[in-house]
Amino acid sequence: MGLFKMFKEDVDVVFDQDPAARTYFEVILTYSGLHAIWAHRVAHACYKRKFFFIARVISQISRFFTGIEIHPGATIGRRFFIDHGMGVVIGETCEIGDNVTIFQGVTLGGTGKEKGKRHPTLLDNSLVATGAKVLGSITIGENSKVGAGSVVLKDVPDNSTVVGIPGRVVIQDGKKLRKKDLDHHKLPDPVYDRLKTMEEEIMRLRQQIDDSEGAIYDGHKNL
Structure with a gap:
């Protein structure tokens, strides 16, 4: 898919996700989450071509104006939406699928100085709510949700809801889990x-x- 067509999708998803969005003119000019995503798409294209310095400059300029820090090495899919994005941090080896939504204050970070894949993977249709921290090389499953303020350190199955510190699966496949179910998932x-x-x-x-x-x-x- 071409870059400009992807930009158009990024605008359209704002109208799908945010009832406060009124006009294309307003969204294009005033939505910092959208600006951060656009800047990242350009920075990531430079990063893949090994123009690392230019990619970092674009990333830091975007961070200055939007308050959202996305490393140019992060891989982000289609129709990604950042709602009220101030304080969002997305690490270098993050992989984000399609139709993913995150809110302000979310950190998709690492847990130390380890090399290689050290940041989370968010599969399609996942959601990470306000202030949540998803840390380490873990996977948030398809259609899963991370509750506001949660700290997630372990993989999350598909179709699940996670809350708490540390994050626990409380709903899976539409069913509320009992305590023994939580033990079964080994979330300490x-x-x-x-x-x-x-x-x-x-x-x-x-x-x-x-x-x-x-x-x-x-x-x-x-x-």
């Missing part, structure tokens, strides 16, 4: 696990204190 909650361990330790210590006090009381009584 280290904060909960640590608190549970501390609670068990406190209960054990209390029992030891009670036993000790009981022994002392019995000793005094026998005297």
Whole structure:
């Protein structure tokens, strides 16, 4: 598909996704998310041709004017929509499919200084809501949603909804999952696990204190 035809699709998806959009003139001139996507498409074309410096310059100029940082190496599909995009960060090895929507404050980032594929993959029709952080070389499945403020560190199956810190699958294929279903997907909650361990330790210590006090009381009584 030609670049200008893709630009036209990028405008059309704004009208599909945003009920506040009124005219083409308004959308083309005032939508920073659209501007960031257009700048990225140009920067990415330069990046693929190994014009790395030019690609980075375009990316940084776009970041300055839009508040949205997209590395020129990221691969973005058709009809990508950034709604209220301030603070969005998309890393170098991100791969984003078609019909994907993300909101302001979203980070599609890495988890360290590892080489190679270190950023997320978002498959077709996925959505990442406000302030969510999707970190590492993980995959968000087709038609899946990441809730606002979530931190996702593990793969998400297709047709799922993820919420929380760390992110847990709470709905899959239209069905709310029970706790044992969450365990089946092996999505750990280290904060909960640590608190549970501390609670068990406190209960054990209390029992030891009670036993000790009981022994002392019995000793005094026998005297």
